[in-house]
Amino acid sequence: MVTCCALAANPKPSKQVAENSGSRWTRLGRDVIYQSPWVNLYADKVKLPQGQIIERFHLLDFEKECVAAVVQNDSGEILMVEVLRYVSDSVEWEVPAGMIDKGEEILPAAQREVREESGYETTDVRHLCSFNPENGMSNRTFHVAHCRATGEPGDFDGNEIQAVYWKSIEEVRAMIRNQQIRDGFSLTALLFFLMDEA
The missing domain is CATH 3.90.79.10 (Nucleoside Triphosphate Pyrophosphohydrolase)
Known part of the structure; x- marks a missing residue:
């Protein structure tokens, strides 16, 4: 007898993990667009975990919390x-x-x-x-x-x-x-x- 609460024969995993799990983005370079005592704007060149390159990743850097x-x-x-x-x-x-x-x-x-x-x-x-x-x-x-x-x-x-x-x-x-x-x-x-x- 199958009930509404019966488990599927092949349940889907509760999560899927990328092959590069745990890898980080790597900054390869940085251009300073704007700087001040309050906020800075950078354009970073970054390498993604799977190898792709982003030439200009814009990042706001706040000096103070x-x-x-x-x-x-x-x-x-x-x-x-x-x-x-x-x-x-x-x-x-x-x-x-x-x-x-x-x-x-x-x-x-x-x-x-x-x-x-x-x-x-x-x-x-x-x-x-x-x-x-x-x-x-x-x-x-x-x-x-x-x-x-x-x-x-x-x-x-x-x-x-x-x-x-x-x-x-x-x-x-x-x-x-x-x-x-x-x-x-x-x-x-x-x-x-x-x-x-x-």
């Missing part, structure tokens, strides 16, 4: 900032985030960014995750931290930040569902945090 912070208060609300973005010419909902300075550690950098963008001091800071948002074209690395706000807020950077708000977890979930939060870094940070809050 970045960190974002999911900040909560004693009521469990999440700190959100309205950020004026020049590139998109829009005001966006985001979590505090920015570049990590040379020689600076990830968690102190997260606390500094919160202070600069909201005026709040923080405690109980911990690392949530790290990820590469576009590893097919750049080496950019993002880190996410979680911390607690303490005391009353001080001044924040009004050149970039329009306003600071506290939002309940349900409000943040609704903002994500309604696509009110469009910044990819903030979305990843919040979604990673919310996985543990489900």
Whole structure:
């Protein structure tokens, strides 16, 4: 008798492995197209594992890594900032985030960014995750931290930040569902945090 759960006589393998599995791309040369203290653009000549050559593989090289912070208060609300973005010419909902300075550690950098963008001091800071948002074209690395706000807020950077708000977890979930939060870094940070809050 054959049931819906019976195994096939010749089951397909759960994965297929290329003959060159484990091999890496090899850089044969590099042309510098643009350099700055913030970002570099290179055109690399690379050899693929199966021998093909790419004459000009464009790569964005970021000098600094970045960190974002999911900040909560004693009521469990999440700190959100309205950020004026020049590139998109829009005001966006985001979590505090920015570049990590040379020689600076990830968690102190997260606390500094919160202070600069909201005026709040923080405690109980911990690392949530790290990820590469576009590893097919750049080496950019993002880190996410979680911390607690303490005391009353001080001044924040009004050149970039329009306003600071506290939002309940349900409000943040609704903002994500309604696509009110469009910044990819903030979305990843919040979604990673919310996985543990489900």
